Amino acid sequence: MATRTQEPGLAASTVTDPTTGAALAGRRRxxxxxxxxxxxxxxxxxxxxxxxxxxxxxxxxxxSAEIYSWPLTFIPRSLELGNFVQAWSSAPFGRYLVNSAIITLGGAALKLVLAVLTAYAFAYLPFPGKKVLFLLMLGALMVPGHVTLLINFITVGRLGLVNSYLGIILPGVASAFGTFLLRQHFLTLPGEVLEAAELDGAGHVRRLISFVVPMARPAVITVALLALIDEWNGFIWPLIATNSDEMRTLTIGLLFLKANEGVDNWGAIMAGTIFVVTPMLVLFLIARRYIVSGLAGASISR
Incomplete structure (x- = not known):
């Protein structure tokens, strides 16, 4: 019968000695x-x-009476599902939901595509002023978004896009953070794969779609998730760029719901908040496993 030989020393003792293995497990616990x-x-x-x-x-x-009761009750004594019906009927939440879905999906898709293309250019394409442009992009991360509100509104107004989907989406399609995150992740990808693809005649578009994006899937999903959350939670710009209920979003709908219901009916206001919070919470729970790997992959770059 053939016997397995083991190297003498600590490695062999940790494998074969049950006492040592138990001690190591005890130290871990x-x-x-x-x-x-x-x-x-x-x-x-x-x-x-x-x-x-x-x-x-x-x-x-x-x-409502139980919300204001003292001492506070952490478990409802009775369920008041009418709060959701009242919240939905007090403001046109159906229309707000459609607007939020269109703006979120359209804006996040454009933001993701632009971030992927820009990150690929910064990571792999040589062009004049590359480092300067990258530093300027990083500088954009330091500028609060509210600084550009007036300029964006003037531009959108001159283009005749006020109170339109394009007017809400276009000013926010450039994501400096998403570009930075993807660029850092692209730099960690194995260069041998891209060199082999280049030798096979693959152009930049094919290399990006067939190799870079699949290998960087966690980072791409992370940027997509952040873009979806950012677009869904937008409040100041959609409020400024719209002037009719037909174009309002869910976050603005909460403001009008509070104005209609007042401060006395917090049950309906909280029910309306559930409408806003639930979609992004479910999306986060579904895609949460990609976030850590996507952010960790971008922390190391050449």
């Missing part, structure tokens, strides 16, 4: 004060984020 502190901090941070969401959900299901 040992609870240290530092680990306890980390877990406690994680629980505290998690509660900071989860308690407002829980209160939002429970308030949307409570009657």
């Amino acid at each position: 040992r609870i240290t004060p530092g680990r306890v502190i980390n877990y406690v901090l994680l629980v505290i941070v998690g509660l900071i984020f989860l308690i407002p969401l829980y209160w939002l959900l429970t308030a949307a299901l409570k009657p």
